[in-house]
Amino acid sequence: MLIALLPLLSLAACNQRPDTGHVVVSAIGDPPRLADPRKVQLDTPDLLFADSTAEGLVRFDANGQIEPGLAERWIVIDGGMSYIFRLREARWADGSAVTADQVVDALTDQMAARSRNPLAPFLTAIDEVVVMTPQVIEVRMTRPRPDLLKLFAQPELAIWPTKRTGGAGPMRVALPGRSPLLRPAIDPTQADSDDQRATSPEDDVRLIGEPASRAIVRFMAHESDLVAGGSFVDWPLVGLSDAAPANVQIDPAVGLFGLTIVNRDGFLADAANRDAIDQAIDRDALTQAVRAGWEATSQILPDTLDSAAAPAFPAWTAIPLDQRRATARARVAAWRGGPVTLRIAMPQGPGATIAFGQIAASLRAIGITATRVAMRQDADLRLVDAVAPYDSARWYLANACAMCGDAAKTALLAARDAPTLAERSRLIAAADVALRDDVAFIPIARPLRWSLVALRLAQWHPNSRAWHPLTKLRADPR
The missing domain is CATH 3.10.105.10 (Dipeptide-binding Protein; Domain 3)
Incomplete structure (x- = not known):
């Protein structure tokens, strides 16, 4: 199989893909599914899809650091025994408002034994999640956990409504299919929503799930901007591709x-x-x-x-x-x-x-x-x-x-x-x-994680989580 791929993988070209139009991401794995991470085991395309269309209380930025998600701010009190989150104004994919009760129900389900979430065993220190006000929830602990925010930032802990129609963003499915087109969600806190609807094509992301060999060929033919989810399994194919060193990125994964x-x-x-x-x-x-x-x-x-x-x-x-x-x-x-x-x-x-x-x-x-x-x-x-x-x-x-x-x-x-x-x-x-x-x-x-990254993706940064949100790839061209 490798010999057959050699002519294709050697299609290295001198020019970069133009910095126009939507970003194309090839994630190694099967075509992405709009699937609830609490109930289905997900691979890289699924996790990127989930992270883009359904965020948790917090999320990771391009450097693997914590940034606001559904929670616009939070405090930790009692020596790590209580986390209090103030929720931002947000809407589900069907346009209905996100409520504190729904967020609490989702988090409670993630902690339940019936959840297939691989992170559920590491949530056992949570005693309960309660609604304090219509905009504020509290996570009460039985034992202190200073690392809880990083768990809440995982795509496996994204918040989904009871009736699964899609999460609260930060992106929406503009065109569904095996390779969905994702578009930034309208922020209801912004006064001028009409201005938000006039998004640039460069803000959109096409997410493709495919085998590593096909993803590399697509990148080398300048038909994509990013190959995500590479591991030791497919690393030898990168050597066969003759990809430019500037495009080959290795995460300092732990x-x-x-x-x-x-x-x-x-x-x-x-x-x-x-x-x-x-x-x-x-x-x-x-x-x-x-x-x-x-x-x-x-x-x-x-x-x-x-x-x-x-x-x-x-x-x-x-x-x-x-x-x-x-x-x-x-x-x-x-x-x-x-x-x-x-x-x-x-x-x-x-x-x-x-x-x-x-x-x-x-x-x-x-x-x-x-x-x-x-x-x-x-x-x-x-x-x-x-x-x-x-x-x-x-x-x-x-x-x-x-x-x-x-x-x-x-x-x-x-x-x-x-x-x-x-x-x-x-x-x-x-x-x-x-x-x-x-x-x-x-x-x-330690895990080997690699990506092929076009130079137009100025916000892509290697990090120890080897996680790269689709919302943090390009600098704003406008």
Whole structure:
């Protein structure tokens, strides 16, 4: 397939796309759906669509910082035990007014067990959400959470009306279809609404969901301005495209990239055996094979964050790879359960193929055979590739713990339920150590996130969330 794409991907041109007309965005994934994030698992096109047509109380700006959404301002009181939001005057897509009761109902539903929202487990510190006045709501906490605003800014926590007709903006669907055209919503707080209706075509965004190969071809043919949602899976295609360096952007994304243990039977039942696998993987060879300069890691936490201690490192980090592999090889040889074969769940794509090849070679070096299976198939280890939605060590530890031992689970639950921030920090540090000792997750790197960005998109900025709102792409041409 790659060979067939070479003639198309090499269509690099010298001229930029004209800075006129609507912005065209190719997001890697399926065509976008106007779907409620509380009920449906969404990919990049869906999330961009949701973020554009239905905002939360707050949202991310182009730099990944918090800015107003449905809430025009807010205060945090009682040491982080209460968040009070004043709602702006807003309207749903059908023209009806957004009410505080509707916002409270939506937030309450997001916290409920019936929600499929992946962020629901991190909202457990919220006690209740109540209406204080027709314009003011309060989020009351059982435990302090200084990072709550960053959670509320996620597109998965966008506010939707009970009868789903579309959210409150900041954009509206001007032309529906598989590649919808989005247009800035009219702000009801502006006196001259007629002036707002006279929008420029440059304010509009065409959102296309398509495979990475097609998105890159479209960009290189100057038929789009942005390729969004790139990961390690499709990074090798960027090299084939001969895209200009000025157009290739890498986000300084933070999060998890590694293998989580999803089967603790047989060879994987013993933490020492899991540690042998951890020691054997040549992280530098894997990351450099996918992309030169992609930094490897052997720790779960990228930094101290809200932990009371520095990130926990494995004991073997200072030992040379060949010595580590000798120890791991001896461990595998001592196993009396027969030949060790491990199923590793990986996504499809050239970057994933390269990564699996490197993992399989590392395991083969210590006497283990690796087989590749699809992400949804039964497996022994499964790849985790996720950008952190907010800067909490507990997010890293909870997502690394797909199948932890009792000690690690107990430590994580204790950290979640800590009554004070100081106690939470102490318990998070203890959970980090427990998870390292349990070897429930094998860190490899931080997430690789890339975009192809036309120079006309002057507001696009790399950021640690790897999130780029469609409303924050171009400078105002007028």
